[in-house]
Amino acid sequence: MKTGDAIAEILKREGVEWIIGYPVNHILEHGAAAGIRPIVVRQERIGLHMADAIARVTSGKKVGMFVMQHGPGAENAYGGVAQAYSESVPILVMPMGYAQRMAWVDRNFFSAINMKNITKSAEPVTSAKELPNVMRRAFQRLRSGRGGPV
Numbered sequence: 001m002k003t004g005d006a007i008a009e010i011l012k013r014e015g016v017e018w019i020i021g022y023p024v025n026h027i028l029e030h031g032a033a034a035g036i037r038p039i040v041v042r043q044e045r046i047g048l049h050m051a052d053a054i055a056r057v058t059s060g061k062k063v064g065m066f067v068m069q070h071g072p073g074a075e076n077a078y079g080g081v082a083q084a085y086s087e088s089v090p091i092l093v094m095p096m097g098y099a100q101r102m103a104w105v106d107r108n109f110f111s112a113i114n115m116k117n118i119t120k121s122a123e124p125v126t127s128a129k130e131l132p133n134v135m136r137r138a139f140q141r142l143r144s145g146r147g148g149p150v
Contacts, residue, residue: 003128004030007094010135012036014063016092018054020047021067022077025096028067044068048080051091060147065092074111081149082118088147092138097124120148 001009008030011019019031020039028038041047044066051064068077074095084091095111112124121141125134142150 002030003125003131005034006128006131007031007135008034008036010132011065014135014139016063016065019065019067020050022047022069022073024069025067025073025094027094027096044073044076045080048077048084048091048093051093052080052084052089055089055091055147060090060143063092063142064090065094067094068096070096070111071109074114075109078115078118081115084149085118085120089149090142090147091149092142093119093149119150120145121150 004026007027011031012034016031016036018037018039019028020041021028022041022044028040032038039050041050047066047068051066053064054062055064066077068074077093077095081093093115097111112122116122121138123134123137125131138150
């Protein structure tokens with residue numbers, strides 16, 4: 001099983017009904033193939049507000065989820081993630097990452113580092129075998145304690 005398919009399967013088992021996203025993020029396609037409805041937006045902050053609304057309207061019972069491209073996409077999403085953090089809204093945020101050989105290159109926006117102070121948890125997936133543990137921790141943090149983006 002490919003990593004994208006594994007992510008989609010975990011999302012489905014965790015009850016994610018919609019993946020709101022700004023292309024390019026392959027989780028949109030993998031989620032759609034697994035039966036999770038993709039909603040594509042034209043601006044990152046709007047997508048975050050949509051995920052925020054899902055979480056708020058359902059009192060956190062349904063997962064508000066947003067995916068976006070790495071770099072500029074994650075930078076554009078930063079303000080919406082910070083707002084969700086300040087208002088304790090549980091949203092799952094999954095930016096696409098750079099290739100490992102490029103992740104630590106200067107001037108690249110590394111989401112796991114840059115979003116650490118505005119999320120309950122920010123953890124990169126560095127290997128396929130760690131994926132189930134990373135996703136388990138993300139959903140556990142998303143659903144426990146004070147609300148906030150993960």
